[in-house]
Amino acid sequence: MSVTNEFGQYLRQLRESKSPTISQETLGEMVGKKKMTISLIENGKNDPPQGELLLKIANALGLDENEKIEFFDLAALPRGAVPNDILDYFNTHAELRNAIRRAQRKNMSDAAWLKLIK
Numbered sequence: 001m002s003v004t005n006e007f008g009q010y011l012r013q014l015r016e017s018k019s020p021t022i023s024q025e026t027l028g029e030m031v032g033k034k035k036m037t038i039s040l041i042e043n044g045k046n047d048p049p050q051g052e053l054l055l056k057i058a059n060a061l062g063l064d065e066n067e068k069i070e071f072f073d074l075a076a077l078p079r080g081a082v083p084n085d086i087l088d089y090f091n092t093h094a095e096l097r098n099a100i101r102r103a104q105r106k107n108m109s110d111a112a113w114l115k116l117i118k
Contacts, residue, residue, distance in 0.1 A: 005044035007074040012042040014061050014071070022061070030060040048075035054084055 015022050015038075024042070025035040031053060040046040049057060054075050058068050072083035082090065090096060103113070 007048040007078070008042040008044045010071065010074050011038075011048075011057070014063065014067065015042075018061065027057070027060060031056040047078055050075060050079070050081070050084060 015024070015027055022030075023035075024038040028035045028038045033053070037046065041048060048054070054072065058071050061067075063071055068085065069083075072085050076083040081087075
């Protein structure tokens with residue numbers, strides 16, 4: 001299974017798990033898209049959304065923080081991108097970017113990173 005299909009299946013699972021179930025049409029209306037767009041995403045025919053649309057879908061589905069993390073991670077995988085929530089944080093914190101550059105120059109190990117952030 002491709003990561004695009006993985007995201008689509010996760011989206012469908014989340015949508016159908018709501019009580020009452022949210023239809024593709026209703027979700028599309030909630031986020032300003034057509035039912036077909038939601039269907040194409042769920043069936044792996046369209047890449048997962050990103051940016052504002054991804055956040056709108058997460059909010060429309062009422063995802064909790066853990067669900068959002070998985071949702072954003074799965075959406076980023078097919079693009080080889082950084083998940084939206086991390087990218088937003090990264091883009092607003094210059095010192096974080098500078099710290100990563102310093103660590104990159106030093107070829108910092110995973111163990112060193114873990115020690116640093118604990």
